[in-house]
Amino acid sequence: MEPTIKIALVGAGMFGGDVHARAYADLQRFGIAGQLARVGLDKYSRELAGVKFDLVAVATRSEKSARKAAAAFKDITGHEPQAFHGDEPWNDILAAFPDLDVMAVATPDHLHTQPILAALARGVHVLTEKPMCLSIQESDEIIEAAKAKNLIVAVDMHKRYDPDHLRIRDDIQNRIGAPLYGTAYLEEPLEVSTSTFKWVESSDPFSYVGPHWTDLIWSYYKSKPVSLTAVGQKKRLVRDGINAFDAVQVRVDFDNGMSINFHNNWVTPADFEGPVNQGHEIVGADGKVESDQQYRGFRWWNQGGGSRTSNNHFTREVLRPDGSKGYIGYGVDSLTVGLVAICRVKFAKESRDAVAELYPTAEEARITCAIVDAAARVRDLNWKYMQEGKGATVTARFGKDGITVIDPNSSEVFQSIYDKAL
Incomplete structure (x- = not known):
């Protein structure tokens, strides 16, 4: 029998229905070997060339959107995954596919932890x-559960893989x-917060896209936060x-002495020339780097x-010669x-520790979860006090x-929200 990785996709909205689904469509048709040189893992090309990838299920909240996502996948691959829907469709998927290998989670931010x-x-x-979750306590729960069964929790931190980065x-x-x-900034279009997502009151611009940048800074310097403020x-x-x-602005100070300001909004007007406005810059003791990810010199009218x-x-x-598109x-x-990393664990019987260098891990994501959690609490208190003058x-x-x-305005100035070191 062919070695196979069975995948279920939970969430087929703006990102799940596009990037995840299209990526799995190519894997379904052609496997993973052709992608590996891009990420410096081509030494695994021969051993993974024969691995088959099978998207067996796709799930969304409504039956209509689930069937639409499954049909769209069939249009590309000729294979139609089973459609699931409901408030917790991952439970139905897990019951239907006891031999499932991977659950891809692309639900709204505040609904990641349950399916994970x-x-x-x-x-x-x-x-x-990203973010893996919105709570530092939940991140610990996820990590402990993964460790207990030698399982991979890979977090989509794609900013790391931008060639400029x-x-x-x-x-x-x-x-x-x-x-x-x-400074790092990512400004989303107004339609994201007013029509694309129905859950914006359960999140905020920093929690939504700030994790891209906090993780990127981590990937550069491997430095942990020591303090932050947020408004x-x-x-x-x-x-x-x-x-x-x-909009939300968060300043994080790190243990290597640097201070980074993260600026995010989701109210950019629809007639802005790009999908999003984004970039970052870092000043060092001997120079400076600037990376404008919105405008890279490619423009038309x-x-x-x-x-x-366009990015x-x-x-x-x-x-491709056959008219299809990679x-x-x-x-x-x-x-x-x-x-x-998942293939190495399943087929080569590697431990999760042995493959940790291959992908953005849950342990690394925990740093971002801690920042997001603390920033939300500080942001809400500062919002309250700003209204009170x-x-x-x-x-x-x-x-x-x-x-x-x-909180200098409280009778309890020092409020512990987590009692473990990062």
């Missing part, structure tokens, strides 16, 4: 969108010297009756279409490395004693 833990309890590996990590950061300070604004979305933050830009590095279609880019690379005076501290929120 359900999969791990059944001995199933996980590929999950790889150049910074492997070369430029050494040229500019010890990091002093920096947010509510002006645009409330006009549409949406009680959610328009036409009558009635305005001026447009051809994230994902792009490659025309789907490659750093948006796919992060999924590829997680699947390589007291200023944004709340901060958070990370140390050997865990995470402490420092």
